[in-house]
Amino acid sequence: MKELADNIIEIEHVSKKFGRVVALDDVSLTVERGEVVVIIGPSGSGKSTLLRCINHLESVDSGRIVVDGIPLTQAKNIDKVRAEVGMVFQLFNLFPHLTALQNITLAQTVVRKTSASEATSLARDLLAKVGIPEKADAYPAQLSGGQQQRVAIARALAMQPRIMLFDEPTSALDPEMIKEVLDVMLDLAREGMTMVVVSHEMGFVKAAAKRIIFMCEGHVIEETTPDGLSLSACKEERTRQFLGKILS
Amino acid sequence: MTVKTRPVQNKTSETTPEEKSLWQRLDRWWLLFVGVVVLTLWLTQTRPDPYRRILVYLEDGLRVTVGVTVVSFVFIVLVGLIGGLGRISKNPLIKGVASVYVEIVRGIPLLVQLMFIYYASPIVIRGLGESLAKSWPAMSARLIAIKINPFVAAIVGLTICYGAYMSEIFRAGIESIPKGQMEAARSLGMGYLQSMRFVVLPQAIRMILPPVGNEFVALLKDSSLVSVVAVADLTRRGREFMASTFMALETWLMVALVYLLMTLFLSRIVAYIEERTNYSR
Numbered sequence A: 001m002k003e004l005a006d007n008i009i010e011i012e013h014v015s016k017k018f019g020r021v022v023a024l025d026d027v028s029l030t031v032e033r034g035e036v037v038v039i040i041g042p043s044g045s046g047k048s049t050l051l052r053c054i055n056h057l058e059s060v061d062s063g064r065i066v067v068d069g070i071p072l073t074q075a076k077n078i079d080k081v082r083a084e085v086g087m088v089f090q091l092f093n094l095f096p097h098l099t100a101l102q103n104i105t106l107a108q109t110v111v112r113k114t115s116a117s118e119a120t121s122l123a124r125d126l127l128a129k130v131g132i133p134e135k136a137d138a139y140p141a142q143l144s145g146g147q148q149q150r151v152a153i154a155r156a157l158a159m160q161p162r163i164m165l166f167d168e169p170t171s172a173l174d175p176e177m178i179k180e181v182l183d184v185m186l187d188l189a190r191e192g193m194t195m196v197v198v199s200h201e202m203g204f205v206k207a208a209a210k211r212i213i214f215m216c217e218g219h220v221i222e223e224t225t226p227d228g229l230s231l232s233a234c235k236e237e238r239t240r241q242f243l244g245k246i247l248s
Numbered sequence B: 001m002t003v004k005t006r007p008v009q010n011k012t013s014e015t016t017p018e019e020k021s022l023w024q025r026l027d028r029w030w031l032l033f034v035g036v037v038v039l040t041l042w043l044t045q046t047r048p049d050p051y052r053r054i055l056v057y058l059e060d061g062l063r064v065t066v067g068v069t070v071v072s073f074v075f076i077v078l079v080g081l082i083g084g085l086g087r088i089s090k091n092p093l094i095k096g097v098a099s100v101y102v103e104i105v106r107g108i109p110l111l112v113q114l115m116f117i118y119y120a121s122p123i124v125i126r127g128l129g130e131s132l133a134k135s136w137p138a139m140s141a142r143l144i145a146i147k148i149n150p151f152v153a154a155i156v157g158l159t160i161c162y163g164a165y166m167s168e169i170f171r172a173g174i175e176s177i178p179k180g181q182m183e184a185a186r187s188l189g190m191g192y193l194q195s196m197r198f199v200v201l202p203q204a205i206r207m208i209l210p211p212v213g214n215e216f217v218a219l220l221k222d223s224s225l226v227s228v229v230a231v232a233d234l235t236r237r238g239r240e241f242m243a244s245t246f247m248a249l250e251t252w253l254m255v256a257l258v259y260l261l262m263t264l265f266l267s268r269i270v271a272y273i274e275e276r277t278n279y280s281r
């Protein structure tokens, strides 16, 4: 069968177990090019696992994932897919022994074999884009949480990915820093980046999301749009309960 | 085995106790080091016979001890790196081989390992050579012709033994780096070995350096065991001198002083490295 060109991510009947814990149970999901999809759901519902399957940080037990036409099956494809998919983690995971600038240039020079000067100039552009051009030579330990997360976003963008995955990018941040990170993400969304975001930040969801996916116990139980994001519009009782908590 | 880390010192509190303990340690070390140097000089100056004579006699052995230690150490670090990576490998075969190696070697005394390599392994190689006589005569002849050089046996023995301990140090160091570091590197498209080389190992080195330094000091001392496999190291030269002069006290005093001078000096360097890696955090 021919792949539909505008479905940049296709997840078909994916299941994943950790020992006896079922993290994903027959999940199917497609994401169109340029779409911003937000995944929400209670803790342990498999949101992170689903995201991590998309760039194969976790392998799936069954089912099929195709990213930008590349099936995630053979080892050879994996690094190729990963370079196309940027990932931003809850705890930033910056490289502490490297400066902000070096964090951003490392993968460019190692994976893409970009020259040092080219990588550096792209890194400086990206630091300016995320609003901290003056922090190029700072080490992660010298940056605030919000600044670290923005460096992490710049680091992922340096690989010029087609897709960006965000796993609760603001949940480890103090409230006053959340906005600076969300603003960067909103800019990205406006530029047409395909984004899959696990986040309970309703401000971001309303401003940027095209679709909202509810997960519960490893299933996608409901799908809606930001406009339909009201308690009464949800069909599932569990979704209503969960929404009641995060909307209040 | 875990990598030793000292509790993080509280920098906001007054710095006097911290500085004081540093001075106390400096004092004690200098006292000991200067004491050993003075004792050695005093002995060789006031009684050149036998002490200076012993020292001159030991010189060749000292060179051998340092040479065997340094050369072995290079191989040990290599084996430790490979063994450590093997121990954390996801491939069950590689992991199994590395684990079995570490477990076997750690269960056998170094002296016995050296004896085995020097005295027993030639028999094994010979037997192997003879069994190949029909099927692969060229290889068979080559195997039978192998003579084990004492130096090679010593370096191989020390490398196999210390490599196992070093593997554990590397493994613990690599495992002390949060998983998220490897994941972040991989998610950028870097391969496993690239991620190790550019992200994990540079961070692990800081953890690993102090215990690796301690291993070097321990190796220097344990290298005295190679004297049993016909390597003319410091210890063996001491034994030879004693055998010809019957001056047991004087001989072993000098041998002990020479080892002590080296280990005191080296452990000071290790302590310095340890301090630096702690303070720069």
Ligand SMILES: Nc1ncnc2c1ncn2[C@@H]1O[C@H](COP(=O)(O)OP(=O)(O)OP(=O)(O)O)[C@@H](O)[C@H]1O
Pocket (backbone or CB within 6 Å): A018, A021, A022, A023, A041, A042, A043, A044, A045, A046, A047, A048, A049, A050
């Ligand atoms: N590496 C792992 N080993 C074992 N179990 C795991 C592992 N990763 C996830 N799990 C389990 O899989 C299930 C789904 O986890 P996942 O992290 O995807 O949930 P989540 O929706 O992201 O939750 P949270 O909101 O707390 O981050 C949970 O039960 C979790 O305990």
Ligand SMILES: [Mg+2]
Pocket (backbone or CB within 6 Å): A047, A048, A049, A167
């Ligand atoms: Mg999660």
